[in-house]
Amino acid sequence: MSDSATDAPPMVGGDGICSYYKNSYLQRRSANVVKEKIDEEIAKKLDFHNLPAAWLKRRINIPEWVVHVRAAMEKSFSKHFGREVPDELFDRLTKKLGKFSDELELKYREKTLLLVVLKRQ
Numbered sequence: 001m002s003d004s005a006t007d008a009p010p011m012v013g014g015d016g017i018c019s020y021y022k023n024s025y026l027q028r029r030s031a032n033v034v035k036e037k038i039d040e041e042i043a044k045k046l047d048f049h050n051l052p053a054a055w056l057k058r059r060i061n062i063p064e065w066v067v068h069v070r071a072a073m074e075k076s077f078s079k080h081f082g083r084e085v086p087d088e089l090f091d092r093l094t095k096k097l098g099k100f101s102d103e104l105e106l107k108y109r110e111k112t113l114l115l116v117v118l119k120r121q
Contacts, residue, residue, distance in 0.1 A: 060105055066094045 070090045077086045097104055 060101070062097045062101060062104070063094055066090055066097070069093075 070086070074086050074090075077089060081089070
């Protein structure tokens with residue numbers, strides 16, 4: 001029994017019959033066929049119209065939101081302010097945002113960007 005992949009002559013440089021230049025289109029064609037099949041399966045399995053938009057359905061959970069912000073920003077804050085400052089900063093942020101939860105909720109639903117400038121004392 002022979003395997004067609006092992007029977008094929010090796011690809012070589014130049015522009016002869018076994019050259020990569022003359023045969024590389026086969027890789028692109030194979031990749032496109034696979035991509036089309038994957039796209040078809042995704043389209044069959046997902047119905048984007050029925051996916052819930054969680055950010056429209058419930059109120060923002062400020063402590064949970066701060067955890068996500070902290071995960072993204074803590075390393076930068078620690079590098080800039082030192083290791084102790086981020087703990088205090090995120091505790092204060094949670095308390096402060098609690099006071100402005102209605103305003104934050106409105107901006108959150110509008111997907112408005114929140115810019116916070118930190119200043120070292």
